[in-house]
Amino acid sequence: MKIKNDFVTNSSSTSFVGWGVTCDGFSDLPEIFKKALYEKCREDYDNINFTFEEFKENLGKYDWSEYIYDVIKDTHLQARTRPYSDDVYIAIKPSNRDVQDMTINQIIKLAEKELNELGFNNGVYYMAEAWYDG
Amino acid sequence: MKKKLDYVTNSSSTSFCAWGISIDSCFESLPETVKMMIYKQYVEYRKECDSEYLSYEEFSDGVEGEDWTWFVDEVFEKINLTGTVFCGGGVTYIGISPDQIPENKTILEAKNETKQKLQELGFSVDKFEYILESWRD
Numbered sequence: 001m002k003i004k005n006d007f008v009t010n011s012s013s014t015s016f017v018g019w020g021v022t023c024d025g026f027s028d029l030p031e032i033f034k035k036a037l038y039e040k041c042r043e044d045y046d047n048i049n050f051t052f053e054e055f056k057e058n059l060g061k062y063d064w065s066e067y068i069y070d071v072i073k074d075t076h077l078q079a080r081t082r083p084y085s086d087d088v089y090i091a092i093k094p095s096n097r098d099v100q101d102m103t104i105n106q107i108i109k110l111a112e113k114e115l116n117e118l119g120f121n122n123g124v125y126y127m128a129e130a131w132y133d134g
Numbered sequence: 135m136k137k138k139l140d141y142v143t144n145s146s147s148t149s150f151c152a153w154g155i156s157i158d159s160c161f162e163s164l165p166e167t168v169k170m171m172i173y174k175q176y177v178e179y180r181k182e183c184d185s186e187y188l189s190y191e192e193f194s195d196g197v198e199g200e201d202w203t204w205f206v207d208e209v210f211e212k213i214n215l216t217g218t219v220f221c222g223g224g225v226t227y228i229g230i231s232p233d234q235i236p237e238n239k240t241i242l243e244a245k246n247e248t249k250q251k252l253q254e255l256g257f258s259v260d261k262f263e264y265i266l267e268s269w270r271d
Contacts, residue, residue, distance in 0.1 A: 013268035015266060130269075
């Protein structure tokens with residue numbers, strides 16, 4: 001018989017599923033996206049007067065998740081940053097109500113279009129990520 | 135702005151995403167058609183290993199320690215569905231995952247076809263839903 005690994009029950013695992021892209025951290029985001037993040041951040045922190053160049057230099061040091069959600073809020077995309085790591089996932093989720101009547105091809109094209117506008121040019125793929133929140 | 139937390143490696147989580155049903159992980163409660171499909175998969179596997187195999191009755195009784203859950207993945211994959219057993223909760227999930235849907239089909243069409251397929255297999259689809267689960271291996 002095949003040997004199966006034991007599962008450990010835990011309610012603190014999280015997953016993110018969809019058609020989209022993954023970035024190895026905030027620094028890996030496209031320039032257009034970084035600029036949009038920068039603008040959102042400046043809107044929120046009027047008293048912070050740093051340049052876009054300074055912002056980029058500090059991208060790896062802070063968690064910009066909340067601004068990512070702001071940047072994509074008018075699209076069909078959803079984002080998730082993985083806790084304790086640098087990974088950023090941006091995708092159209094299968095559960096999105098607006099895409100239930102679309103073919104998978106149409107959903108992929110829509111994700112590509114919206115991601116292209118945000119500076120992502122590397123193509124869209126289906127992702128099913130899971131992690132342990134600890 | 136929030137200061138970033140330290141990075142902790144963890145790559146041992148698994149996710150399951152599908153439109154489908156959740157059932158008890160109990161062989162007895164499976165529809166007869168599905169029980170037979172699982173048994174056939176078991177026999178196929180034993181033959182591939184040049185090993186003896188149990189009769190359907192012995193396999194169903196489970197007295198010889200054969201675990202039917204090993205064959206769930208392959209059985210449902212053959213009919214373009216996905217099935218997985220979540221041992222921690224004693225639950226089996228069966229459905230269609232987003233990446234199994236042909237590119238020229240809508241999600242709605244795929245959901246309806248899956249519902250019909252599950253009904254034909256003898257499952258109740260009263261609680262057909264979007265399932266998104268993850269667990270630590």
